[in-house]
Amino acid sequence: MITLIMSGNKVSKGVGILTRLRHLLPKHVLLTLYNTLILPYLSYCNVVWGSTFPTRIQPLFVLQKRCMRLITNKHRLYHSNPLFVKLRTLSIYNLNRYYTNIFMYNWLHDNCPLIFKDYFHFRADYHSHDTRYSRDLSTPLCRLHSSHCNVRYLGVKLWNSLPEDVKDSRSIYTFKRKLKGQEQSPQNYFEATAKSHNCLLISLQSIFHNMLGL
DSSP, X not given: OHHHHHHHHHHHHHHHHHHHHTTTSOHHHHHHHHHHHTHHHHHTTHHHHSSSOHHHHHHHHHHXXXXXHHHHTOOTTSOSHHHHHHHTOOXXXXXXXXXXXXXXXXXXXXXXXXXXXXXXXXXXXTOOOOOTTTTSBOOOOXXXXXXXXXXXXXXXXXXXXXXXXXXXXXXXXXXXXXXXXXXTSHHHHHHHHHHHHHHHHHHXXXXXXXXXXX
């Protein structure tokens, strides 16, 4: 939570800079400023603090949408989805998917600390049947909705949904290139945003039910 607050403060300062410079600099320079002043705070340790309820990172997403409108000189109510696609910039939700998949790739190639050695398991570890899903990771049983935001659950779901040609990348650099190209596609951007909005509604419903004692 502290990291989220600090990131929000830093991003807000970056938004203020873009606001002052939007009429003085061209679009490509404003985008460079965004990538320099704001994106690092959205990317640093994203797997740790970004794997949480969408309600907690929604304020960052609102600031990020404002940045896209400032860079493209659009009205504050202009729909932001096409702007992310046009600028080839990942939303905060796509960034979390991106870095979570990178973590999964590193785990599968033994590039993670030893503490994560038994963090995930393959489906083949539980049965010997040779099926088309035997190479997939086993999804852990989660009884609580909050557990679905955990990287142990979310990472498995994201990794299993990746195309085989992306999973089979021979190097981390090739994997990042393919993965980023996939996340920048309009379909994946809209999918990530829609899922975040659905989770947001579920979280709000849960809060209201607890308030009403239902």
